[in-house]
Amino acid sequence: MIAVRPADGTILRQKVLDIMDADSSIPTFSASTTKLNQMFNDADVSFSKLGRVIETDPTLAASCIKLASSAIYGRGRIDSVAHALSRIGIKEIRRLSTMRGVLDTLRRFRVEINWNIFMSHALLTARLTEHLCRGYVRKPVADGGSAYLAGLMHDIGRIFLKHHFPGEFEEMILRSMQTKEDVFEMERETVGITHAEVGALMCKKWNLNTDVIHAIRYHHEPMVISVMMNNVEESTNIMAMCLCAANAMANCYGEKFAGARILHENHEMMPEWNVLSRLTAVREIQFDIAGEIATVSELIATLLAA
Ligand SMILES: [Fe+2]
Numbered sequence: 001m002i003a004v005r006p007a008d009g010t011i012l013r014q015k016v017l018d019i020m021d022a023d024s025s026i027p028t029f030s031a032s033t034t035k036l037n038q039m040f041n042d043a044d045v046s047f048s049k050l051g052r053v054i055e056t057d058p059t060l061a062a063s064c065i066k067l068a069s070s071a072i073y074g075r076g077r078i079d080s081v082a083h084a085l086s087r088i089g090i091k092e093i094r095r096l097s098t099m100r101g102v103l104d105t106l107r108r109f110r111v112e113i114n115w116n117i118f119m120s121h122a123l124l125t126a127r128l129t130e131h132l133c134r135g136y137v138r139k140p141v142a143d144g145g146s147a148y149l150a151g152l153m154h155d156i157g158r159i160f161l162k163h164h165f166p167g168e169f170e171e172m173i174l175r176s177m178q179t180k181e182d183v184f185e186m187e188r189e190t191v192g193i194t195h196a197e198v199g200a201l202m203c204k205k206w207n208l209n210t211d212v213i214h215a216i217r218y219h220h221e222p223m224v225i226s227v228m229m230n231n232v233e234e235s236t237n238i239m240a241m242c243l244c245a246a247n248a249m250a251n252c253y254g255e256k257f258a259g260a261r262i263l264h265e266n267h268e269m270m271p272e273w274n275v276l277s278r279l280t281a282v283r284e285i286q287f288d289i290a291g292e293i294a295t296v297s298e299l300i301a302t303l304l305a306a
């Protein structure tokens with residue numbers, strides 16, 4: 001009998017799934033990030049209670065103080081974590097704590113990447129996804145943070161692939177730089193699984209919201225989302241569509257992580273935008289891309305310096 005050897009992609013895909021199944025394969029969030037996430041879901045949480053937990057995490061406490069005294073908040077003097085929290089406000093503390101938690105968790109993969117570019121792209125995508133969702137999602141998702149979280153986490157699968165398959169990953173990046181093709185299709189051929197699927201599996205392991213998992217899974221496949229919608233404009237697929245458009249827009253105007261395809265100069269020419277604009281906006285979408293990029297670089301400087 002002639003043994004048929006499966007393509008490398010099939011073998012590597014199975015390897016990814018096996019790694020994912022192993023209990024200790026994915027780093028977990030720190031105790032303070034987990035505790036803060038629970039506290040943010042409590043509508044009556046106070047600055048003093050949050051402050052006490054944040055003070056147990058010196059890097060997060062330093063980030064809060066640095067952000068509160070940055071140009072975004074008027075550069076005033078800050079004396080304590082509680083003072084910083086009252087200036088930043090609950091919504092921004094939640095975002096900062098999420099960013100810090102995601103960055104610290106991903107850094108435990110110990111891959112050599114430019115974290116500044118990776119996090120700038122993630123953060124710009126997060127902010128744009130939130131703006132677009134505000135315009136298109138009829139009934140905003142209950143916790144209000146899902147769109148932002150999906151944007152922040154959308155490319156985490158790349159870190160996993162780079163950690164576990166460094167040779168294949170570098171080869172794909174080089175090929176994509178030569179051919180100007182997106183690395184997404186190459187992942188399917190080479191590893192048999194894309195960073196979008198891997199990212200969704202990681203979020204599933206962390207028990208994140210199903211809307212976040214769905215959006216990350218399809219963030220490079222606007223046409224697939226469009227078919228899934230089948231003329232029903234419900235929030236899960238709208239959020240996924242907003243993430244597709246936000247990611248393409250962030251690649252168009254912001255810092256590009258190696259392997260992103262070359263895009264049109266104007267985001268309105270992109271297929272992701274085309275598909276999104278067929279939906280009915282329920283609110284006016286207002287944001288200034290240059291202002292968003294400036295805020296992102298200020299936030300990244302705060303985050304990476306702490
Ligand atoms: Fe991606």
Ligand SMILES: [Fe+2]
Nearest residue numbers: 121154155247
């Ligand atoms: Fe991306």
